[in-house]
Amino acid sequence: MTVRVLFVCSGNICRSPLGAQVLTARLGPDAPAFVVESAGTIAQDGAPMDDAAAAQSVRLGGDPSGHRSRYLTPEIVASADLVLTAERSHRAAAVGLAPRASKRAFTIKQFARVIDGLEPGDLADVGSPQELVERVARLRGVVPPPADPAADDVDDPYRRSESTHVRVADEIDSALVTIADALRAVS
Numbered sequence: 134m135t136v137r138v139l140f141v142c143s144g145n146i147c148r149s150p151l152g153a154q155v156l157t158a159r160l161g162p163d164a165p166a167f168v169v170e171s172a173g174t175i176a177q178d179g180a181p182m183d184d185a186a187a188a189q190s191v192r193l194g195g196d197p198s199g200h201r202s203r204y205l206t207p208e209i210v211a212s213a214d215l216v217l218t219a220e221r222s223h224r225a226a227a228v229g230l231a232p233r234a235s236k237r238a239f240t241i242k243q244f245a246r247v248i249d250g251l252e253p254g255d256l257a258d259v260g261s262p263q264e265l266v267e268r269v270a271r272l273r274g275v276v277p278p279p280a281d282p283a284a285d286d287v288d289d290p291y292r293r294s295e296s297t298h299v300r301v302a303d304e305i306d307s308a309l310v311t312i313a314d315a316l317r318a319v320s
Contacts, residue, residue: 134261135166135168136166136168136214136261136262136316136320137167137168137170137212137213137214138169138170138213138214138215138217139170139172139209139210139212139213139215139217140152140153140156140169140170140172140217140219141171141172141173141174141205141210141216141217141218141219141223141224141227142171142173142174142218142220142223142287142289143174143175143176143219143223143289143291144173144175144177144180144202144291145171145172145173145176145204145205146173146176146180146181146182146183146186146202146291147182147185147186147289147290147291147298147301148186148219148287148289148301148305149171149172149173149219150171150182150186150190150197150200150202151182151190151195151197151301151305152217152241152309153171154190154193154195154196154197155193155194155195155302155305155306155309156169156313157169157195157196158193158194158195158196159194159306159310159312159313160313160316160317161317163317163320166320167262170209170213171200171203172202172203172204172205172206172209173202173203173204173205174205174223174226174227175204176202176203176204177202178201178202178203178204179202179203180202181200181201181202182197182200183291185295186290186302188298189299189301189302190302192302193302205226205230206230207230207231210227210228210231210234210238211231211233211234213234213237214237214262214263214266215237215244215262215266216234216238217239217240217241217244217312218240218241219240219286219287219289220286220287220289221240221282221283221285221286223240224238224239224240236266236267236270237266237270239270240285240286240287241287241305241309241312242284242285242286242304242308243285244312245307245309245311245312246276246308247272247273247276248311248312248315249311250275250276250277251269251272251275251276255268256268256318256319260319261319261320262319262320264319287301287305288300288301289301290302
C-alpha cells in the first residue's frame, strides 16, 4: 500500500517542495513505497521552484526539475497519510480544509522532535508508516513542547540571503533524516 506524505508551505516554491524532494532522497531504495507531494496555502498553480531553494534541494540530493507549484485543497489534505507543514499556521490551514487530518498533521520539526523524544519501546510494535503517524499523534503530548512554540516552525527563506536558504534547508534536512529513518524502519 502506497503511503502519501504531503508537505505544505505558503507559495509551494521553497520549503514544501524542498521537503518533498529531500525526503524522497532520504528514503532511498524505500522511496517507491511513498508518494511524496507538496502544495501551498497561497500558491499559484504551475510556478517552478525558487532558484535558491532548488539549489539547496540539489545540494541535499533532491531533484527540483519537475516541480510545479499547486494550491492546497481539501482533497489534497484528505488524501494524505501524513501532512508535514513548514509552520504551525500551515498546519492550521490544512486542518481547516480537512478537519479529520488533525491527527495526521504536524510541522516538520514537531514530527521529528516527537519521534526523537519517544522511548525506544514506544514504537517497538509499530508495523506501518500509518501506524507510526497514529502513534506519534497519540504520544505527541508526552514529549515536552519547546519553550518557544515558534521553534517548531521553519522560517520562510523566500527572497532572502543564500545563508538563510542554507540554514532553512539544513533545518528541514535535519528533521527529515529522523523522519525518513522512522518511516523506513516500519515500511
